[in-house]
Amino acid sequence: MSDRRPSQGRRGPSRTASHNPGRAQPARQVALDVLQAVRESDAYANLLLPGRIARAQLSPADAALATELTYGTLRMEGYYDRVIARAAGRTVDRIDPPLLDVLRLGAHQLLATRVPPHAAVNESVALARTVGSRSGTGFVNGVLREIGRHTPEEWQQRVGGDAKNEDERLAALTSHPAWIVRALRRSLEAEGREAELPDLLDADNTAPRVNLVALPGLADPPSGARPDRYSPVGFTAGGGDPQELMEASGGALRVQDEGSQLAALALTRARPVEPGERWLDLCAGPGGKAALLAAEALAGGATLVANEVVPARAELVRRALAPVPLDVPVWERDGVALGREHAGEFDRILLDAPCTGLGALRRRPEARWRKQPKDVAELTRLQEALLDAAIVALKPGGLLAYVTCSPHLAETHAIVDNALDRNDGLLEPVGTAGVVQSLASERLDLAGDGDRVQLWPHRHVTDAMFIALLTKRA
Numbered sequence: 144m145s146d147r148r149p150s151q152g153r154r155g156p157s158r159t160a161s162h163n164p165g166r167a168q169p170a171r172q173v174a175l176d177v178l179q180a181v182r183e184s185d186a187y188a189n190l191l192l193p194g195r196i197a198r199a200q201l202s203p204a205d206a207a208l209a210t211e212l213t214y215g216t217l218r219m220e221g222y223y224d225r226v227i228a229r230a231a232g233r234t235v236d237r238i239d240p241p242l243l244d245v246l247r248l249g250a251h252q253l254l255a256t257r258v259p260p261h262a263a264v265n266e267s268v269a270l271a272r273t274v275g276s277r278s279g280t281g282f283v284n285g286v287l288r289e290i291g292r293h294t295p296e297e298w299q300q301r302v303g304g305d306a307k308n309e310d311e312r313l314a315a316l317t318s319h320p321a322w323i324v325r326a327l328r329r330s331l332e333a334e335g336r337e338a339e340l341p342d343l344l345d346a347d348n349t350a351p352r353v354n355l356v357a358l359p360g361l362a363d364p365p366s367g368a369r370p371d372r373y374s375p376v377g378f379t380a381g382g383g384d385p386q387e388l389m390e391a392s393g394g395a396l397r398v399q400d401e402g403s404q405l406a407a408l409a410l411t412r413a414r415p416v417e418p419g420e421r422w423l424d425l426c427a428g429p430g431g432k433a434a435l436l437a438a439e440a441l442a443g444g445a446t447l448v449a450n451e452v453v454p455a456r457a458e459l460v461r462r463a464l465a466p467v468p469l470d471v472p473v474w475e476r477d478g479v480a481l482g483r484e485h486a487g488e489f490d491r492i493l494l495d496a497p498c499t500g501l502g503a504l505r506r507r508p509e510a511r512w513r514k515q516p517k518d519v520a521e522l523t524r525l526q527e528a529l530l531d532a533a534i535v536a537l538k539p540g541g542l543l544a545y546v547t548c549s550p551h552l553a554e555t556h557a558i559v560d561n562a563l564d565r566n567d568g569l570l571e572p573v574g575t576a577g578v579v580q581s582l583a584s585e586r587l588d589l590a591g592d593g594d595r596v597q598l599w600p601h602r603h604v605t606d607a608m609f610i611a612l613l614t615k616r617a
């Protein structure tokens with residue numbers, strides 16, 4: 144590896160020219176700290192980053208840079224590792240992990256940002272000094288210069304050329320584990336929409352917009368807000384700062400994906416609410432949908448019980464419910480046992496089941512590397528048990544929404560199909576697509592027979608929520 148300067152190094156001045164040369168720039172230091180914490184302690188970037196930005200007292204511009212660098216690097220980590228391995232001439236598991244974090248951050252700047260290459264390399268070398276030895280610093284310098292010697296397009300050709308088949312190629316280039324690409328392909332195939340796979344994988348790597356909900360009856364969207372295309376209570380803030388809006392509203396305006404709003408409203412608005420109805424949110428943590436259910440229950444004269452087995456998450460549910468002036472007990476029970484002990488008590492039940500979360504990869508970029516195929520088998524057993532319990536807890540004639548934030552067929556259609564088979568004749572599918580469409584002001588492009596809804600990031604710009612409404616025969 145020579146020490147020749149990369150040809151792109153003359154593209155323009157460094158954005159960071161004004162700070163002390165030789166020392167890492169604070170936005171990059173924050174991004175590196177978060178990458179390290181995500182790798183070392185399974186931290187979640189979205190929970191960690193705001194605190195780190197505040198602690199470093201970053202300016203708004205630097206906060207935006209730290210955010211872009213952190214999420215951008217985490218999203219494309221799998222791809223950058225392939226580039227780094229080729230440039231370094233060794234697999235990434237043979238690179239000191241703290242230096243690998245620096246290399247990933249540097250690769251992101253070189254391959255996917257407008258940061259001038261010399262700034263990307265120099266800043267990375269400065270970061271490497273904070274985590275590695277002199278030889279480690281030289282290694283980072285050499286690897287990044289080698290990466291900078293080729294254009295982003297050349298790297299894509301090289302990395303793509305290593306793949307043995309199309310799924311592997313897509314997995315490598317879009318930074319997804321291959322098993323997830325296969326699962327997503329099968330889900331789209333089931334809709335006859337296999338050709339959309341590259342768009343879906345790209346959407347997973349696109350930062351989601353900050354979407355908010357106005358809890359019905361408790362708040363209205365502020366002036367200047369842009370209404371959502373599908374959710375009647377959803378909006379984006381327009382020019383307003385979402386954080387300020389949330390605080391000023393006391394929590395009646397809050398961040399919530401449009402798909403999550405549709406899932407909750409499908410249950411509450413599928414048919415008119417009879418005063419006195421009893422509702423259950425069986426797996427409520429952290430409480431986003433519970434808050435919307437509570438507002439809807441309040442408006443319709445129903446009551447709601449929220450349940451969450453993990454105490455810390457139950458506490459989050461209590462906080463989420465605080466803006467709604469309805470007394471909602473929050474139970475901390477295993478939903479499987481709870482369902483069986485409250486047989487036939489509830490008119491409407493939301494089962495927003497624990498799942499792989501493959502529908503929210505754009506929101507939690509690190510999650511794709513933490514899940515394994517074996518997790519699917521474990522989760523589907525739990526999903527089946529929870530669904531059976533929910534069916535028991537449902538009143539005859541009651542309505543149940545089975546929801547996942549995953550489009551994996553094993554967690555969605557298979558769970559519902561098996562439940563219909565096991566409960567021969569007891570359950571009846573409800574036309575979920577018609578219900579969801581009736582909420583929306585624009586036509587939803589949905590596939591399937593109308594009994595179930597699968598939303599998609601690339602088609603609907605929502606998380607990939609799956610919603611199936613079922614009713615229990617009276």
Ligand SMILES: C[S@@+](CC[C@H](N)C(=O)[O-])C[C@H]1O[C@@H](n2cnc3c(N)ncnc32)[C@H](O)[C@@H]1O
Binds near residue numbers: 433495548
């Ligand atoms: C997909 S999340 C629910 C998200 C929630 N509905 C919202 O909108 O904020 C699933 C939740 O189920 C909880 N959970 C997992 N196993 C459970 C069980 N056996 N009984 C009750 N809750 C469970 C998890 O801790 C997690 O908080």
